Amino acid sequence: MPPRVDTFRTVDVLNGRQQMPDGSFLRHLPTDVWQLLVRDWGSDARVHQRGEKLPLGRDDRHVYIVLGGCVLQERFPLGTKIARFRGVGQLLGEAKLIDPEASVGTVCLTTTWIMPCPVPRMNVLLNQHLDARLALLRSLEHRNRSDEMIYGTATRTPIQRVGGLLLHLAAVSGTRSTAEPDHHTILGPTQRDIADALLMGMSTVENALRALRDTHNVITSTYRQFVVTDLPSLRRIVTAS
Numbered sequence: 029m030p031p032r033v034d035t036f037r038t039v040d041v042l043n044g045r046q047q048m049p050d051g052s053f054l055r056h057l058p059t060d061v062w063q064l065l066v067r068d069w070g071s072d073a074r075v076h077q078r079g080e081k082l083p084l085g086r087d088d089r090h091v092y093i094v095l096g097g098c099v100l101q102e103r104f105p106l107g108t109k110i111a112r113f114r115g116v117g118q119l120l121g122e123a124k125l126i127d128p129e130a131s132v133g134t135v136c137l138t139t140t141w142i143m144p145c146p147v148p149r150m151n152v153l154l155n156q157h158l159d160a161r162l163a164l165l166r167s168l169e170h171r172n173r174s175d176e177m178i179y180g181t182a183t184r185t186p187i188q189r190v191g192g193l194l195l196h197l198a199a200v201s202g203t204r205s206t207a208e209p210d211h212h213t214i215l216g217p218t219q220r221d222i223a224d225a226l227l228m229g230m231s232t233v234e235n236a237l238r239a240l241r242d243t244h245n246v247i248t249s250t251y252r253q254f255v256v257t258d259l260p261s262l263r264r265i266v267t268a269s
Contacts, residue, residue, distance in 0.1 A: 038141070041095050042066050049200045051170030052117025054093065056163035064153065065093070065145065073143040078216065082134040082142065084121045089128060090144040091121040097140025098201035098216045100225075102133040111225040112175065113137075113193075113217065115200030119164060125151055137216025137252075138201075179225060187244075189226050190236035192266045194247065198256045212256040240265075 040046040044062055048055040054062065073095060076082065082092060082099065094116055101120070103110045114120060114134075123130035124147050154161040178196050181189055194214065202212035223233045237254075240247045246262040248255045256262055 038095075041141075042070055048117035049115065051167060051174065052115075052200070053119045053164055053167035054117035056166045058157075058159050058163070061153070061157050061160045061163075064157075065143070068149070069143055069145050073141060076136045076140045076142060078136055078138050078140075080136045080140075082120070082136070084124075084134045085131045086129045088121075088131075089124070089147050091119055091124055091147060091150055093143040093145065094118050094120065095141040095143055097142075098137045098197070098214075099134050099140055100137050100217070100221060102135075109224060111221065112179070113197060113201070113221075113225060115197070117167075118171070118200070119167065122164070122168065125154070137221070179227075182227075186228065186232050186236040187239050188266050188268070189228070190222060190233055191240055191246075191262055193222060193226060194240075194254055194256060195259075195262055195266055197254075198259065202256070210257070210259070212259060214254040214256070216252055217254070218252055 037046060044059055057065075076097075083090070084092070094114060096116060098113060098115050099120065101112050101114055120134060120142075121130070121132065123132070128147060154164065174196065178189075178192050181192065184192070197214045197217065198212035201216070202214050204210075204212060219230060219233050219237065222228075223230050226233070237247070237249060240262070241249055244261065244265060246256065246258040246265065248257060
């Protein structure tokens with residue numbers, strides 16, 4: 029079993045006792061199918077450290093389920109970098125299910141627990157369990173809609189765009205402490221990561237974060253760590269018309 033880390037409880041995850049984020053593959057996946065995955069590949073799950081790249085290249089033959097942590101995926105269509113954050117409960121490398129040579133650069137932004145699943149056997153499972161296939165389709169549709177709301181909102185203000193991304197990260201990779209259960213800690217992403225993902229300038233991101241921190245008092249921040257201290261207020265800022 030992977031070593032215990034402070035961002036997830038391994039036993040609870042493997043036994044299906046830890047609730048997964050809304051819209052994620054594992055949130056939609058039926059309990060009995062999850063137990064099949066744990067039986068077959070749970071012992072192969074391992075922890076990757078911050079900065080490690082996942083082997084989602086052309087020669088790899090696995091898809092990966094994020095059981096804890098946060099990763100950044102990058103593609104370069106037409107020479108333009110497209111960056112997306114992915115978190116707990118999501119399946120990575122889904123393109124390999126239809127194109128074994130598909131690849132995407134994927135780096136861990138924090139301590140991240142990943143379960144590898146061989147592509148041929150995952151395809152067999154999806155064909156045998158239609159509810160598992162439906163769970164994957166629902167999760168991908170939810171991801172697409174979330175990406176549109178987070179990364180495709182250039183007409184929104186910088187504060188709303190940066191705040192919306194932090195709101196998303198708090199949901200898919202944030203953790204809570206027992207001392208301050210209302211605080212959602214986001215580990216890993218830097219200001220540069222946020223700027224790249226939102227296609228914004230660094231100074232614009234810095235100003236938006238400063239306003240959220242000093243004017244609206246809804247976050248605190250240090251290097252590679254953001255803490256959402258007032259989730260309802262941040263949501264109101266993000267959704268204001």
